[in-house]
Amino acid sequence: MSVLTIRRPAGRTILRVERGLIGRAGPLIAALGAGPRVEIVTDSTVGRHYAPRMISSMRRAGLRFGMTVLAPGERSKSLKSAARLYDRWARAGADRTTLVVALGGGVVGDLAGFAAATYARGLPWIIFPTTLLAQADASVGGKVAVNLEQGKNLIGAYHHPRAVFSDPEALATLSDRAYRSGLAEVAKMGMVSRPAILASLARLLREGRLRDAAAILPLIRACAREKARIVARDERDRGVRRLLNFGHTVGHALEAAEGYGRYTHGEAVAVGMAAALRMSVLEAGLDPVSAAEAEFLLSRLGLPTRLRKSPGKRFWDALARDKKRGRAALRMVLSPAIGEAKVFELPSLTTLRRVIESLVRSG
Numbered sequence: 001m002s003v004l005t006i007r008r009p010a011g012r013t014i015l016r017v018e019r020g021l022i023g024r025a026g027p028l029i030a031a032l033g034a035g036p037r038v039e040i041v042t043d044s045t046v047g048r049h050y051a052p053r054m055i056s057s058m059r060r061a062g063l064r065f066g067m068t069v070l071a072p073g074e075r076s077k078s079l080k081s082a083a084r085l086y087d088r089w090a091r092a093g094a095d096r097t098t099l100v101v102a103l104g105g106g107v108v109g110d111l112a113g114f115a116a117a118t119y120a121r122g123l124p125w126i127i128f129p130t131t132l133l134a135q136a137d138a139s140v141g142g143k144v145a146v147n148l149e150q151g152k153n154l155i156g157a158y159h160h161p162r163a164v165f166s167d168p169e170a171l172a173t174l175s176d177r178a179y180r181s182g183l184a185e186v187a188k189m190g191m192v193s194r195p196a197i198l199a200s201l202a203r204l205l206r207e208g209r210l211r212d213a214a215a216i217l218p219l220i221r222a223c224a225r226e227k228a229r230i231v232a233r234d235e236r237d238r239g240v241r242r243l244l245n246f247g248h249t250v251g252h253a254l255e256a257a258e259g260y261g262r263y264t265h266g267e268a269v270a271v272g273m274a275a276a277l278r279m280s281v282l283e284a285g286l287d288p289v290s291a292a293e294a295e296f297l298l299s300r301l302g303l304p305t306r307l308r309k310s311p312g313k314r315f316w317d318a319l320a321r322d323k324k325r326g327r328a329a330l331r332m333v334l335s336p337a338i339g340e341a342k343v344f345e346l347p348s349l350t351t352l353r354r355v356i357e358s359l360v361r362s363g
């Protein structure tokens with residue numbers, strides 16, 4: 001067993017990555033001193049697979065629970081869904097002793113965490129993340145949000161869960177596409193901070209063990225711990241936490257330009273990382289061989305690293321809207337060497353335009 005505690009000025013979060021945690025939800029919650037009343041939030045796909053084992057464990061532990069089941073997908077990360085949770089919790093007489101339990105991917109986590117942050121000025125919450133993306137990345141760090149039509153994550157808060165219980169066995173039912181999307185964030189952590197993660201990914205690929213729960217577990221743990229370490233140093237995204245945006249400047253612009261339909265988050269970030277690697281060669285002194293190797297690893301993981309056509313006005317507009325830009329024409333996280341990252345302020349978009357074209361041409 002390996003339990004990591006993330007200490008923050010305002011409290012602490014327990015972080016566990018272990019097989020079988022969902023089936024032990026009851027005793028895990030009881031050990032937190034929470035309950036007896038809990039409110040589960042899940043989506044219908046995850047609920048079908050994993051709610052029964054969670055519920056029977058809760059029953060055995062004598063917990064009383066309510067459950068809200070959402071439609072799967074990004075559209076559920078809305079104010080409307082949040083209102084549904086508030087309504088349900090109010091009817092159930094929820095108060096600040098009620099524990100919210102999120103069971104699902106990044107969508108369920110962001111929504112349940114946001115509703116927990118705002119209901120009665122803050123209910124305690126925990127999460128059992130069920131996608132690779134959520135286990136390796138989204139569940140750690142306390143950012144919770146819902147989307148508006150005008151943009152993703154526009155209404156949000158910082159509200160850390162009391163515990164993150166990641167059960168890699170749950171990944172068995174995940175679609176290949178969603179799984180690959182999570183691998184993009186795992187690779188990102190390797191590129192900005194832990195190059196050993198890239199070596200492990202390459203080895204698992206060679207051995208055909210990328211989807212083996214026992215093999216992927218140490219990588220999830222490494223990513224979650226590294227993110228926790230970074231967040232502990234910079235909770236509010238003012239310094240080192242920004243390095244986790246590697247690949248996200250271009251990635252977010254692609255998602256926005258395509259209306260969040262064509263790419264999953266991880267796919268958009270993979271193309272964004274290919275762009276960031278090429279930019280790093282031109283602007284940050286990254287050795288071109290290392291950049292090409294890293295890009296090749298992404299494509300061997302089954303992730304896109306090319307554009308089918310030149311992105312149009314919507315892409316460049318979205319890029320210009322990037323709120324973290326400051327006075328520079330472009331602020332982008334680049335990598336001077338694999339395993340290191342730094343924020344660069346670039347005076348013009350010229351290099352990025354060339355790099356984006358190179359991704360189209362070499363397609």
Ligand SMILES: NC(=O)c1ccc[n+]([C@@H]2O[C@H](COP(=O)([O-])OP(=O)(O)OC[C@H]3O[C@@H](n4cnc5c(N)ncnc54)[C@H](O)[C@@H]3O)[C@@H](O)[C@H]2O)c1
Binds near residue numbers: 108
């Ligand atoms: N808060 C953060 O720091 C942070 C970081 C990164 C991403 N995010 C957010 O996370 C969201 C994306 O998360 P995601 O990729 O986990 O998407 P998701 O939650 O939509 O899950 C993807 C799909 O997989 C299904 N699914 C989930 N777990 C499953 C399982 N174990 N078996 C079978 N199917 C399963 C879901 O029903 C859904 O259809 C985005 O909204 C993004 O903004 C948040």
Ligand SMILES: [Zn+2]
Binds near residue numbers: 185248265269
């Ligand atoms: Zn991301």
